Amino acid sequence: MKQTDTPSTLLMIFGATGDLAKRKLYPSLFHLFNKGKISKDFAVIGVARREWTEEQFKKHVEDSVLTSIGTKENIDEFISHFYYQSHDVSDSESYITLKNLADSLDNKYNLHGNRIFYLAMAPEFFGTITDHLKSDGLTDTQGFHRLVIEKPFGHDLPSAEQLNNQIRESFTEDQIYRIDHYLGKEMVQNIEVIRFANALFEPLWNSRYISNIQVTSSEELGVEERGRYYEKSGALRDMVQNHMLQMVALLAMEPPIKLTTEEIRGEKVKVLRALRPLKDDEVKDYFVRGQYGPNETGGRGYRQEPNVDPNSNTETYVAGKLMIDNFRWAGVPIYIRTGKRMETKSTKIVIQFKDIPMNLYYNRDKPLAPNLLVIHIQPDEGITLHLNAKKSGQNVETTPVKLNFSNNSVDGMNTPEAYEKLLHDCMRGDATNFTHWDDVKLSWAYVDKISEVWETTKETEFPNYCAGTAGPKAADELLEKDGFYWWPIDNLDVDNC
Numbered sequence: 001m002k003q004t005d006t007p008s009t010l011l012m013i014f015g016a017t018g019d020l021a022k023r024k025l026y027p028s029l030f031h032l033f034n035k036g037k038i039s040k041d042f043a044v045i046g047v048a049r050r051e052w053t054e055e056q057f058k059k060h061v062e063d064s065v066l067t068s069i070g071t072k073e074n075i076d077e078f079i080s081h082f083y084y085q086s087h088d089v090s091d092s093e094s095y096i097t098l099k100n101l102a103d104s105l106d107n108k109y110n111l112h113g114n115r116i117f118y119l120a121m122a123p124e125f126f127g128t129i130t131d132h133l134k135s136d137g138l139t140d141t142q143g144f145h146r147l148v149i150e151k152p153f154g155h156d157l158p159s160a161e162q163l164n165n166q167i168r169e170s171f172t173e174d175q176i177y178r179i180d181h182y183l184g185k186e187m188v189q190n191i192e193v194i195r196f197a198n199a200l201f202e203p204l205w206n207s208r209y210i211s212n213i214q215v216t217s218s219e220e221l222g223v224e225e226r227g228r229y230y231e232k233s234g235a236l237r238d239m240v241q242n243h244m245l246q247m248v249a250l251l252a253m254e255p256p257i258k259l260t261t262e263e264i265r266g267e268k269v270k271v272l273r274a275l276r277p278l279k280d281d282e283v284k285d286y287f288v289r290g291q292y293g294p295n296e297t298g299g300r301g302y303r304q305e306p307n308v309d310p311n312s313n314t315e316t317y318v319a320g321k322l323m324i325d326n327f328r329w330a331g332v333p334i335y336i337r338t339g340k341r342m343e344t345k346s347t348k349i350v351i352q353f354k355d356i357p358m359n360l361y362y363n364r365d366k367p368l369a370p371n372l373l374v375i376h377i378q379p380d381e382g383i384t385l386h387l388n389a390k391k392s393g394q395n396v397e398t399t400p401v402k403l404n405f406s407n408n409s410v411d412g413m414n415t416p417e418a419y420e421k422l423l424h425d426c427m428r429g430d431a432t433n434f435t436h437w438d439d440v441k442l443s444w445a446y447v448d449k450i451s452e453v454w455e456t457t458k459e460t461e462f463p464n465y466c467a468g469t470a471g472p473k474a475a476d477e478l479l480e481k482d483g484f485y486w487w488p489i490d491n492l493d494v495d496n497c
């Protein structure tokens with residue numbers, strides 16, 4: 001096993017028996033461990049309410065690794081670093097025991113007081129936990145102290161501000177790592193490289209050459225068991241406020257002066273500041289909401305899902321048109337759409353270039369296809385460039401061709417999971433791919449206007465798309481009125497991956 005320069009760390013996972021820890025955190029840590037990317041001096045304390053013994057917890061970690069990765073190589077050594085404390089996070093006294101355990105592991109593994117507190121729990125506990133971490137002395141050590149927080153970060157701007165103020169009582173902004181797992185995805189991280197490392201693209205990346213951008217994130221699954229949470233959230237808060245706006249910021253930002261955390265985050269924030277704010281009566285012209293209904297093959301509608309109001313007004317689909325009012329993007333619509341129970345699971349970005357000024361090959365029956373750059377985020381990872389070329393034969397006829405780059409086939413194996421990369425970044429103190437409070441604040445301010453209007457106007461057409469389809473008709477009309485249409489996801493697939 002290679003050794004690493006990642007500092008030794010004590011990782012405390014609050015919510016250690018939960019779904020996120022099991023499906024994402026333990027397998028990611030195991031990968032990092034086996035790749036030699038974490039220091040051999042590390043320890044993990046799992047904190048959760050269940051009264052498990054340490055052995056039960058270790059077995060749980062082992063099972064989660066086995067289920068997810070299918071190998072147990074080095075597992076005994078890996079789980080020997082895991083400890084468990086059964087602890088209700090609202091119970092003040094347990095923090096003293098936790099501190100004693102942490103201090104003893106500090107000595108045992110020579111961790112230099114470096115601590116990461118990962119809150120894999122419901123957000124209502126975040127403030128209580130951070131208050132205790134400070135007041136009970138868990139942050140009184142020499143090393144670094146980092147707080148990792150899962151989404152959702154509030155459910156609107158006032159609640160996010162309240163949460164942020166409470167957390168900031170105990171941690172400074174540069175100690176807070178707000179997870180947006182899209183920022184850990186390989187091809188989302190690739191957006192900057194595609195843009196800023198290619199002379200071919202960056203000169204064209206503006207309103208003179210780009211006609212519109214389309215960002216799609218669709219899921220085949222419905223809300224499953226998360227109806228209670230989703231009823232209060234909806235697609236706008238669950239997807240647009242964070243993941244979709246973060247992808248837009250990366251697509252639209254100016255080149256940073258350097259690839260440092262501050263410079264990159266600074267440029268992203270400027271995009272969010274330039275988002276054209278909507279007035280109440282403009283929301284309907286820029287945003288469309290949808291809710292899935294039952295389909296003919298017996299697929300349940302959203303209103304029939306467990307823990308969902310049979311008359312629910314919650315949206316499971318959002319399409320929107322964003323305008324960025326700055327020099328680079330004046331007049332270029334950026335369309336976004338995201339939904340549950342769609343026909344395909346896919347996250348893709350399509351950059352559509354403007355038509356060339358004069359078409360020498362114009363054929364009334366077959367107009368030239370526009371050039372497209374497609375960035376495939378998931379499940380396929382890659383890039384496709386759609387061009388026009390000559391059709392073989394004597395006539396000068398054009399035919400669309402695709403240049404493909406598939407990340408999956410280059411690596412020959414799965415690229416690292418987003419959580420693996422983000423955990424590693426956090427251990428190394430690199431906050432670039434985590435959201436800054438300024439992003440969170442501006443995103444909520446933008447999205448809140450839309451939710452306010454939607455909350456006061458019940459959507460009489462719900463449900464307005466059948467489970468397993470491409471979404472409501474109104475989403476197509478949103479683009480049609482600008483003379484565009486959504487590029488069909490299936491036709492954009494990366495070949496041969």
Ligand code: NAD
Pocket residue numbers: 014015016017018019020021047048049050087088089090119120121122123150151152
């Ligand atoms: P979960 O309900 O599966 O697990 C919750 C954990 O919190 C359990 O370990 C439970 O023991 C613990 N817990 C609850 N109340 C407690 C208390 N009073 N004291 C101590 N421990 C307590 O939740 P989850 O799905 O793992 O989600 C955790 C967080 O991650 C949430 O903020 C969620 O929004 C976020 N998140 C989850 C996922 C996912 O895939 N599961 C994805 C993105 C974000």
